[in-house]
Each structure stands twice: as structure tokens, then as C-alpha cells.
Amino acid sequence: MRRVAMKLPGARLGPALLLGLLIGTVPVRAVGAERAASVKELQQKLEESLKAIQALTERVRELEARQAGTAVAASAAPAAAPSAPAAPAAASPAPGQAATPGTTESARVEALAQQLDQLETANASRGTADTGVPLHGFADVGVSTHNPINADLKGFNVGNLDFYLTPRLSDRGRALFEMNTEVSGEGSVGVDLERAQIGYQLADQATVWLGRFHSPYGYVNTALHHGAWVNNSLRRPGFLQFEDSGGIVPAHTVGLWLTGAPRVGLGKVQYDAYVGNSQQIIDGVLDMRNAGNTHGHLIVGGRLGYLFNAGAAEGLTLGVHAFSAHIGDNALPANMTRVLTYGGYAVYDTDQWENIAEVYLFDNEDLSGTSGKHHSNAGFVQLGYRASWGVPYARYEYTSLDQADNYFGAQASGYSYHRSALGLRFDLSPDAAVKLEFADTQLTDRSRDQYGAGLMQYAIRF
Amino acid sequence: MQSGSEFKQRRTPLPRAGIGWLLGAALTALSLRAAAGDVYVVCNAGISLQASDIRDVFVGEKSFAGTARLAPADNSAAQAAFLEKVMKLDARKYATLWTKKSFRDGANPPPLRATDAEAIAYVRATPGGCSYVLRAPAEGVTVVAKF
Numbered sequence: 001m002r003r004v005a006m007k008l009p010g011a012r013l014g015p016a017l018l019l020g021l022l023i024g025t026v027p028v029r030a031v032g033a034e035r036a037a038s039v040k041e042l043q044q045k046l047e048e049s050l051k052a053i054q055a056l057t058e059r060v061r062e063l064e065a066r067q068a069g070t071a072v073a074a075s076a077a078p079a080a081a082p083s084a085p086a087a088p089a090a091a092s093p094a095p096g097q098a099a100t101p102g103t104t105e106s107a108r109v110e111a112l113a114q115q116l117d118q119l120e121t122a123n124a125s126r127g128t129a130d131t132g133v134p135l136h137g138f139a140d141v142g143v144s145t146h147n148p149i150n151a152d153l154k155g156f157n158v159g160n161l162d163f164y165l166t167p168r169l170s171d172r173g174r175a176l177f178e179m180n181t182e183v184s185g186e187g188s189v190g191v192d193l194e195r196a197q198i199g200y201q202l203a204d205q206a207t208v209w210l211g212r213f214h215s216p217y218g219y220v221n222t223a224l225h226h227g228a229w230v231n232n233s234l235r236r237p238g239f240l241q242f243e244d245s246g247g248i249v250p251a252h253t254v255g256l257w258l259t260g261a262p263r264v265g266l267g268k269v270q271y272d273a274y275v276g277n278s279q280q281i282i283d284g285v286l287d288m289r290n291a292g293n294t295h296g297h298l299i300v301g302g303r304l305g306y307l308f309n310a311g312a313a314e315g316l317t318l319g320v321h322a323f324s325a326h327i328g329d330n331a332l333p334a335n336m337t338r339v340l341t342y343g344g345y346a347v348y349d350t351d352q353w354e355n356i357a358e359v360y361l362f363d364n365e366d367l368s369g370t371s372g373k374h375h376s377n378a379g380f381v382q383l384g385y386r387a388s389w390g391v392p393y394a395r396y397e398y399t400s401l402d403q404a405d406n407y408f409g410a411q412a413s414g415y416s417y418h419r420s421a422l423g424l425r426f427d428l429s430p431d432a433a434v435k436l437e438f439a440d441t442q443l444t445d446r447s448r449d450q451y452g453a454g455l456m457q458y459a460i461r462f
Numbered sequence: 463m464q465s466g467s468e469f470k471q472r473r474t475p476l477p478r479a480g481i482g483w484l485l486g487a488a489l490t491a492l493s494l495r496a497a498a499g500d501v502y503v504v505c506n507a508g509i510s511l512q513a514s515d516i517r518d519v520f521v522g523e524k525s526f527a528g529t530a531r532l533a534p535a536d537n538s539a540a541q542a543a544f545l546e547k548v549m550k551l552d553a554r555k556y557a558t559l560w561t562k563k564s565f566r567d568g569a570n571p572p573p574l575r576a577t578d579a580e581a582i583a584y585v586r587a588t589p590g591g592c593s594y595v596l597r598a599p600a601e602g603v604t605v606v607a608k609f
Contacts, residue, residue, distance in 0.1 A: 136564070166568045171531040176568030199568065204524050223566060230562060261523075430554050461561060 137163040138227030138461050146453035148235045149245045150185035151441070158183050159457065162194075162226045174199040174207065180226045184244065192244075193290075194226055194252070205262035212290060215253045216272035216303045217321040218345045218358040228459040232354055232425050234437040235455075237380040237397040238417065240358075243279075243286040246413040248378075248399070249341065249360065250279045250325070252288040253299055266310040270319065272303040281329035284412035299325035305345070315350035326367065327407060335406035336368040343379075354384035354391070364407050374405035391425040403445055415446040432460045501543050504585050504603040505532075505592040513607035517549055519592060521559060522569040533590040534572040537581035544594045547609040 140159035147153035161181040169175055178195040197211035214222050220240055224231045241247040255276020261268040277289040278297040305319025322342035328334050340363045348355040359379035366372060380397035398418035401408040408414030423437035435457045442450045503516050509527050511519070518524035519534050526532060537544070545551050551559070560571040575581040581593035585603045592606070599605065 136561075164565060166564055166570050168570055174568050197568070201525060204526050223562075225565060227565060230565060430557065 133165055133167045135163060135165060136462065137161070138229045138459065140228035140457050140459035142234075142455060142457035144453060144455035146451060146455075147185075148455055148457075149241070151451060151453070153185075153187070158189075159228055159459075160226055164195075172201045174201055174209075178226065182226075182244075185246075190244075194242075197257070203260075205260040207259055209257040209259070210255075212252055212254045212288065213257050213274075215250055215299075215301065215323070216257065216259065216274060217249070217301065217323060217341070218303075218343070218360075219317070219319075219347045219356055220358065221249075221251055222272075227461065228435075228457060229431075229433055229461040232384050232391045232435075233382060233393050233395060233421075234423055234425075234435040234457045237358075237382075237395070238413075238419065239360075239378045239397070239399045240380075241413075243288070247286070248401070248408065248411055248414055250286055250288060250299065250323075250327075253277070253279075253301075254288050254290055254292075255299070261307070264306075267306055267308045270303070270305040270307060270317070274302065274323075275300050278325040279327050281327065281407075281410045283330065284410065286327075286411065295326070295328070297326035299323055301325075315348055315353070317347040317349070318344075319346075320344045328368070329406065329410040331410060334368065335366070335410060337405070337407040338365045338367050339407055340364065352386050354386065354393075355382065356384075357381045362401075362405075362407075364402075364405050366406055369406070371404055371406070374402040374407075376401040376405060376408065390427070393423050393425070395419075395421045395423070397421075401445070416444040418442055418444065431462065432458070434458050499543065499596050500598075501540060501547050501594050501596065501609045502598060503544075503548065503592065503594045503606045503609070504582065504599055505606050506585050506589055507602065507604055509590060509592065509604060509606075511592070511604075511606045516607060520549060520572065522563050522567070522571075527590070531590045532592060533588050535581060535584050535588075535591065535593045536572045536574045537576075537578065537593050537595060538574055539577050540581070540594050540596045543596065544609075548594070 139161045141157065142148070142159060143156045145154050147155075147157055148159075159182070162178065163180075164176065164178040167175050175198045176195055177193070177197075179191060180194045181189060181191050183189055193212065195211075195213055197209040197213045199207050199209040201207045214225060216222050218240070220236055224236060226242070228234075235241070238246055239248050240251070242251045253274055253276035255274060257272065257274040257276075259272045261270045276299050277293050278295075278299050279286050279288050280293060281287070301321070301323025303319060303321040305317050307317045308314055320343070322340075324338070324340045326336060327339050328336040341360055342363075343358065343360040345356070345358040347357075357380070360377060362374070362376040362378075364374045364376070366374070376399070378397075378399040378401070380395060382393060382395040384391050384393035396418070399416050401414055401416045403409055403414075403416075419439055419441040421437055421439035423435060425433055425435045427433045435455075437455045437457075438452070439455070440450070440452045442448075503513075505511055505527075509530060509532070511527050511532075515524050515527075519532055520536075524532065542553070545553060545556055549556065563569050564571060573584075575584050575593060578595040578597060578599075581595050582599050582603060585591040585593050598608075
């Protein structure tokens with residue numbers, strides 16, 4: 001033991017210095033790294049070319065043998081050997097002209113080099129027309145003590161299976177289709193065409209879309225969409241959920257949308273303007289009227305924000321948003337409300353932080369009755385930190401909704417509440433994440449229920 | 463169990479070995495720096511582009527150069543160097559960025575080419591084509607910037 005211990009200094013220093021010297025030679029070699037890489041690539045290409053030549057040579061021999069056999073049988077062998085089928089005319093000598101083995105091989109190599117070039121160009125120029133439209137999507141499943149959509153349910157749950165297509169169109173054409181298979185609060189499975197928008201890009205700063213799109217208000221509604229994997233938090237704020245999942249603000253609009261983000265100063269001005277069918281409340285749920293509405297009223301809205309791309313405020317976006325619509329329901333007699341919503345949002349999105357705050361004010365007017373004007377508000381603040389091991393987040397959200405306002409009174413989820421939540425996202429791989437959330441919810445008008453919930457979600461992209 | 467003397471003798475040489483490791487690490491850092499070659503961003507001969515636009519082009523924020531529609535393509539042979547030197551992103555963030563961009567805006571990520579030769583052939587053959595390579599390209603393309 002002692003002898004071994006005595007050798008240790010040399011045993012440790014030696015390999016360390018040896019490794020240091022070995023690695024130390026790398027800079028010397030690195031001086032010619034570019035040339036070495038070039039030579040290596042040329043060698044690789046040469047090897048590939050030689051393999052191709054060998055394969056073709058064997059094929060030529062095979063064909064020559066076959067040809068010779070045929071020629072013997074016909075007693076009419078030509079003076080010169082036939083060229084390989086794949087090689088151009090340059091590879092075979094002119095009829096009646098004797099070819100030396102050297103020139104033949106040289107011509108063949110040249111022909112092969114041309115073929116390789118053609119293959120490379122063809123490969124580089126290939127489009128997507130012959131490869132189809134790639135299909136991508138998201139999916140999530142989970143388990144919770146209170147279902148993230150319907151708090152009356154508990155246990156395991158299937159979330160969304162969301163597919164989207166972005167076919168490549170002509171120079172300025174764009175298209176986006178998103179189909180989502182989702183489980184309703186009652187547990188039934190439904191398929192919804194969540195987005196179906198076809199656009200035309202007028203310029204870098206302006207794209208016009210026609211179809212069904214996510215209404216551009218706040219940040220969450222156009223940034224996070226249906227794919228749970230995209231969202232760092234386990235779920236959207238309750239009042240900003242999609243219509244059939246408890247949302248009380250029209251998440252979708254069927255209409256026309258102009259959007260862009262021109263560079264101004266050190267950042268970008270992000271603007272959106274849209275017009276579409278006014279939504280309707282049907283059986284307690286907002287419906288975006290895919291095929292139009294009966295009264296012809298429109299939702300008109302817009303959003304204006306500024307994204308700081310440099311300086312101390314880099315990553316910060318500040319903006320305002322508003323929309324107005326005439327939204328009725330299918331009660332007897334039907335109610336009609338002029339909904340006027342406006343507010344602001346702030347986002348701080350950097351490598352380390354994802355902080356989001358949105359506020360919504362509602363100044364609604366009863367157009368079918370005599371209840372007059374109603375004022376309500378809602379909002380949330382979410383703070384998230386992108387640590388190396390995951391993304392912890394905290395969120396507070398609330399709604400204070402006037403229950404005498406038919407717009408909220410007619411919606412199944414039009415109640416007031418506040419919720420505090422702590423959550424965590426772990427990325428298991430670049431395409432899979434596990435999220436945990438603990439939330440406390442207090443209902444504040446239709447009922448006074450209070451409940452705590454623990455939720456887990458496993459979300460992937462593909 | 464090791465005796466106290468053995469432990470002492472094993473501890474003593476560590477600083478010397480550490481110098482060796484430090485020397486190796488320093489040389490490695492130098493060699494890596496020297497090994498990192500140039501990245502040339504190239505576009506089709508008809509395209510005029512500023513170096514400051516390159517990042518926007520490859521994240522889908524800039525689609526036009528004048529009236530010409532840009533068609534960027536990634537080059538897997540040079541992508542690591544390009545992402546590090548030009549985009550200041552790692553491959554994972556770049557992929558995530560495009561997943562979100564595609565899902566939000568309906569944009570498509572640049573197609574991928576395998577080698578410098580393929581990238582150059584693509585740029586030559588595609589109006590509005592742009593890509594990047596590790597070696598100075600021959601004629602037929604415009605070198606927008608060298609990093």
C-alpha cells in the first residue's frame with residue numbers, strides 16, 4: 001500500500017501533464033483546422049465517389065458481360081465496348097473510334113462527377129410539393145384532485161390532442177389549420193376546428209388573415225393557444241380559457257384580421273385590428289358563430305403594443321386592447337348586450353423570466369331590457385422563472401363580474417372568483433414536460449365554495 | 463480504510479496535478495477558439511440584405527428583401543456555428559422558437575440542407591434563397607456577411 005501511495009504524485013501529475021500536452025497540440029493543429037476540415041471533407045467525398053464508381057463499374061461489367069453474351073450469340077460484336085447505361089455519351093467513345101482504357105475511365109469519372117453535381121443540385125432544390133405537408137401537434141394528459149376544467153370531477157383526465165398544419169403556399173400566401181380533440185367538462189370527446197385561417201402577407205409588417213382565429217387581446221390568447229406544452233403553466237387563467245372550457249371572453253373570432261409588427265426605434269410596434277361575427281351565448285356557452293349570425297352585428301377590436309428589443313427593458317412588452325360586440329343569448333325572450341371590453345397587458349419574456357399581467361374592464365349595456373349599464377373587471381398576474389432545472393411559477397387571478405349583467409348572467413362560467421396558484425414545469429426532454437400545480441380557488445358570488453386542488457399534467461409536442 | 467499517512471501523501475500532489483489539468487483546460491479553450499471557423503451567410507445573387515437583418519430572416523420575422531420573397535435554409539453542417547455566432551441561440555432554443563412561431567403565426571421553419579455544397583446549390587437555384595456555409599463560397603452567390 002505504501003509503495004502505491006508513494007507513486008501517486010507521479011501517477012496523477014503524469015497523466016494530467018500528458019493530457020495537457022496532448023490537448024495543447026490541438027491549437028497548433030487548429031491553425032490549419034479549416035484546411036484540415038476541407039481536406040477531410042474532400043477525402044470523404046472522394047471515398048463516396050469511389051464507392052459510387054465501384055458500384056457503377058460493377059454494373060458496367062455486368063452489362064458488358066450480358067452484352068457480350070448477346071453479341072456472341074448474334075456473331076456481331078462491335079469494335080468498341082458499350083457505354084454504361086447511366087453514363088452520358090461522353091463516357092463512350094465515338095463509333096468506330098478505339099478508346100484507350102485511361103481515357104474511358106477518365107470520361108466515366110467525369111460523367112459521374114456531373115451526375116453527383118446534378119444529384120446535389122436536385123436535392124438542394126427539392127420542394128415540399130413531393131414530400132407533403134408536415135403534421136405537428138401537442139397532447140396532454142393528467143391527474144388532479146379537481147379537474148382543471150370542471151372542478152366537480154377528480155381523478156385522471158385526458159386533455160387535448162391538438163394537430164396543426166401550416167401548408168406552404170405561394171410567395172405571399174399563408175395558412176394555418178388547427179384541429180383539436182378535446183374532452184368536455186362532462187367527459188365527452190369532441191373535435192373542433194380551433195383555427196382555420198388563410199392569409200396573405202402584404203409585407204413584413206402586415207399580414208391579413210381571413211377565417212377563424214384567436215381574438216387578439218392581451219397576450220395569452222394569441223401566444224399560448226391550445227397546445228399545453230407551449231404554456232409554462234399547467235392551464236390558462238380560468239376566465240381566459242377557451243369558450244367551451246369555462247372562458248368568459250370570446251377567445252375565437254370568425255372574420256378578418258390585420259396584424260403586423262414594424263420595427264420602431266429599438267423595438268417593435270405590434271398591432272392588430274379585427275372584425276368578425278358577433279358571438280352568441282348558446283346554452284350558457286359563448287359560440288363564435290362559424291357560419292354567421294342572424295342579426296348581422298359585428299365584433300370590432302384591436303390591440304396595440306410595444307416590444308422592447310434592446311436596453312434595460314429588453315423583453316418587455318406593454319400594450320392595450322379593446323373590442324366591442326353585440327352579444328345575445330338563446331333565452332326566451334333572448335337578451336342582447338352591447339359588450340365593451342378594454343384593458344392592458346404587460347409581458348416580461350426573457351431567458352430567465354416569463355412574467356405576464358393582463359387586466360380587462362367591461363362596460364356592458366343591456367340593449368334588450370332595462371337593466372342599464374354594468375361594470376365588471378377581471379385580471380391576473382403570473383410570475384415565472386426559467387431555472388436550469390425547471391420553471392416555477394406563481395399566479396393570482398380574479399374576476400369581479402356583475403351578475404345583473406345578462407352577458408355574465410347567461411354564461412355558465414360567468415361567476416366571480418379568485419384563485420392563487422403555485423406551479424412547476426419540468427422539461428423531461430425537448431419535447432416532453434411534466435407540470436405540477438397547487439391552487440386555491442374561492443368563488444365569490446353565485447356560491448361561496450372554496451377548494452384547494454393539486455394537479456399534474458404530462459404534455460408533449462410532436 | 464486508509465491510514466493517515468497514505469491520505470496525506472495522496473493529498474500532497476494534487477496541486478501539481480491541478481496545474482496540469484488547468485494547463486490542459488486553458489489549452490483546450492484556446493484550441494476550441496482557434497478551431498471555430500468563419501461562418502459565411504450567403505444569398506441568391508439577386509438578393510440585397512443587411513447583416514443586421516440576418517437574425518430576423520432566420521426566425522421568420524423578415525420575409526422580404528425589397529419585393530423579393532426570402533427563402534432561408536438551414537445547413538446542418540454549419541448550424542452549430544451559425545446558431546452560436548449569429549443567432550446567439552442553442553439548437554434547443556432555436557427549435558422551440560420555431561415550434562412556437564409556427565403554431566402561433568402559421569410560419570414554416572427553414573428547410574434543412576445537409577452540407578455546404580447542398581446549401582450553396584440551394585441558394586443558387588432558389589430565388590430569394592439564403593443559407594450559411596463554413597467556407598468562402600465560389601461565384602454565383604452573394605456573401606451577405608462573414609462572422
